[in-house]
Every structure is written in structure tokens, then in C-alpha cells.
Amino acid sequence: MPNPAISIQLWTVRDELAADLDGTLAKLASIGFTHVEAFGFVSRADELSAAFARHGITSPTGHASLASGTENPFDSSIAVPAPAEVFAAAQKLGMTTVFDPFVAADRWESVEEIAKTADALNGAARIGADYGVSVGYHNHNQEFLTKINGRFPLEIFAELLDPAVSLELDLYWASAGGADVATLVERLGDKVTALHIKDGTLEPLPSLGALPTDQVPAGHGxxxxxxALDAATHAGFAIIEFDAYSGDIWQGVQTGYEFLAARGLV
Structure with missing residues (x-):
């Protein structure tokens, strides 16, 4: 299978986007990005669609909550849009897959709770199919912090998903949870359709609820x-992301792009 395409999760440059949408997209395009992964796109699909078109950028993937009751897991006052709204906006933006970006830690502690999340995403996928948009899930570290019958919760979850529902494996957060990511990618096989390319020292070990302080450009942690990239023979996208970075964010993004481009990815 061909190498995955290079993309970037726009959360990486969220402050820059808020200050100057067109300027930020122009800078991403100048680095070489033709794909991005959008977040918070449901309420501004028209604006983003026009802006992406102006800069020769597409958003084949995006993040939106589909299995949670809140858009922001740390602010329960922000309600999620209905799945139909999510998929209508995704369709307008030309997305092929919407990944749910976060399900709270207490929902990964038992097979029963894991099954509820799988059922929610399976149900969302049936709605998304009517819009030509597929569904997936993006992990953090809570899906790896415990084991159930000797297995990571994410692996149990993967087996409960319908064939059409995929995984976007965040390599940094899986590593922070204790997974050997290359072996994990191999075990998950064709369920992994996208990777978050994110690096760090893992010192101190990051935890949810606080921005990590250890993240570094791809290839430097x-x-x-x-x-993991070598093992990910079914992944369509390699998506650069920083949750937080203490250095020059543009230098970090440029380094990440060059890390992937050096492997022959485009």
C-alpha cells in the first residue's frame, strides 16, 4: 500500500488560526501541506470550506464528538451537535472520516462501558453512511492505563467496532499509556486508518487534564x-500534531513535515 499522506491537526495552530485564519493556512500551504484535519468545524463549515479552497487545502479527516455528551470533556456545558449536523458539515468540507477525539477515562475501565462506546460509534457510523462519511476514534492515554484480561481496553474496543469504524492511533498518547506502538499497530491491523505523528520525551509522563510539557518535534523524542509508520500498512494519513509546544510552533511543524517527507510521504 502507498505511504500515508501527510496532514496536520489544526489544533496544533489553534491560536494562530484564531488570530489569522487565512494567514495561518497560507503558511501551512507554504510548508507543503495540502491536507489538514479540522476541529470545531460544525458551526463554521462554510467559512472553513471557502478558506481551504483559497489555499489549495483539503480536510479529508476531522474531529468531532460522536460518543460523548459534551464537545469538551473538561467543560460539560458545551453540548455536542447531533450526529446528522456533524456529518452534514463534514460532507460540506469533503471529509471522508470523522474521528471522535475523546471519551472519558472512566469509560475504559470495564468491558461493559467499552461496549457502550463502541455501540455509540457503530450507531453514528450508520448515520454517517447516509452522508458518505465514515467514523473512527482517536485515543489518548486512558485507553492504555489499565488492562482487562491482559489486554489494553483499546484492543477490546477495536473488536467491538463494526468493520466500517476505524481507529486513528495517536502514537504519543499510546506510548504514554505504556503501549509498544509498533507492535500495537501490527495487532490492530487494518483498523488503523490514520496516525497522529506526535513525539515527546515522556518526562514527566503526561496526564490528561493538563497540557503536556514534554512534546518535541517528530523524530526528536x-x-x-x-x-509505527513501518507497521502501519493500512493507514491513509500521517497527521502531525502538538498538544502543546514550548518552542517555535512553526519550526516544530516544519520539522515534523520534513521528518515525514524524508520517508517519501507527500
Whole structure:
């Protein structure tokens, strides 16, 4: 299978986007990005669609809550849009897959709770099919912090998903949870259709609820990005992301792009 296409999760440059949407997209395009992964797109699909078109950018994937009751897991006052609204906006933007970006930690502690999340995404996928948009799930570290019958909760979850529902494996957060990411990618096989390319020192070990302080440009940390990419024979996208970065964010993004481009990805 061909190498995955390079993309970037726009959360990486959220402050820059808020200050100057067109200027930020122009800078991404100048680095070489032709794909991005949008967030918060449901209420501004028209605006984003026009802006992406102006800069020769597409958003084949996006993040939106589909299995949670709140858009922001740390602010329960922000309600999620209905799935039909999510998929209508995704369709307008030309997305092929919407990944749910977060399901709270207490929903990964038992098979029963894991099954509820799988059922929610399976149900959302049936709605998305009417719009030509598929569904997936993006992990953090809570899907790896415990084991159930000797297995990571994410692996149990993967087996409960309908064939049409996929995974976007965040390599940094999986590593922070204790997974050997290359081996994990191999075990998950064709369920992994996208990777978040994110690196760090894992010192201190990051936890949810606080921005990590250890993230570094791709290829400069301890996350086994190269081995995971080699194992990800079914992934369509390699998506650069920083949750937080203490250095120059544009230099970090440029370094990440060059790391992937050096592997022959475009």
C-alpha cells in the first residue's frame, strides 16, 4: 500500500488560526501541506470550506464528538451537535472520516462501558453512511492505563467496532499509556486508518487534564514513530500534531513535515 499522506491537526495552530485564519493556512500551504484535519468545524463549515479552497487545502479527516455528551470533556456545558449536523458539515468540507477525539477515562475501565462506546460509534457510523462519511476514534492515554484480561481496553474496543469504524492511533498518547506502538499497530491491523505523528520525551509522563510539557518535534523524542509508520500498512494519513509546544510552533511543524517527507510521504 502507498505511504500515508501527510496532514496536520489544526489544533496544533489553534491560536494562530484564531488570530489569522487565512494567514495561518497560507503558511501551512507554504510548508507543503495540502491536507489538514479540522476541529470545531460544525458551526463554521462554510467559512472553513471557502478558506481551504483559497489555499489549495483539503480536510479529508476531522474531529468531532460522536460518543460523548459534551464537545469538551473538561467543560460539560458545551453540548455536542447531533450526529446528522456533524456529518452534514463534514460532507460540506469533503471529509471522508470523522474521528471522535475523546471519551472519558472512566469509560475504559470495564468491558461493559467499552461496549457502550463502541455501540455509540457503530450507531453514528450508520448515520454517517447516509452522508458518505465514515467514523473512527482517536485515543489518548486512558485507553492504555489499565488492562482487562491482559489486554489494553483499546484492543477490546477495536473488536467491538463494526468493520466500517476505524481507529486513528495517536502514537504519543499510546506510548504514554505504556503501549509498544509498533507492535500495537501490527495487532490492530487494518483498523488503523490514520496516525497522529506526535513525539515527546515522556518526562514527566503526561496526564490528561493538563497540557503536556514534554512534546518535541517528530523524530526528536522517544516515541517509536518510524517503527509505527513501518507497521502501519493500512493507514491513509500521517497527521502531525502538538498538544502543546514550548518552542517555535512553526519550526516544530516544519520539522515534523520534513521528518515525514524524508520517508517519501507527500
Amino acid at each position: 522517544v516515541v517509536a514513530l518510524t517503527a
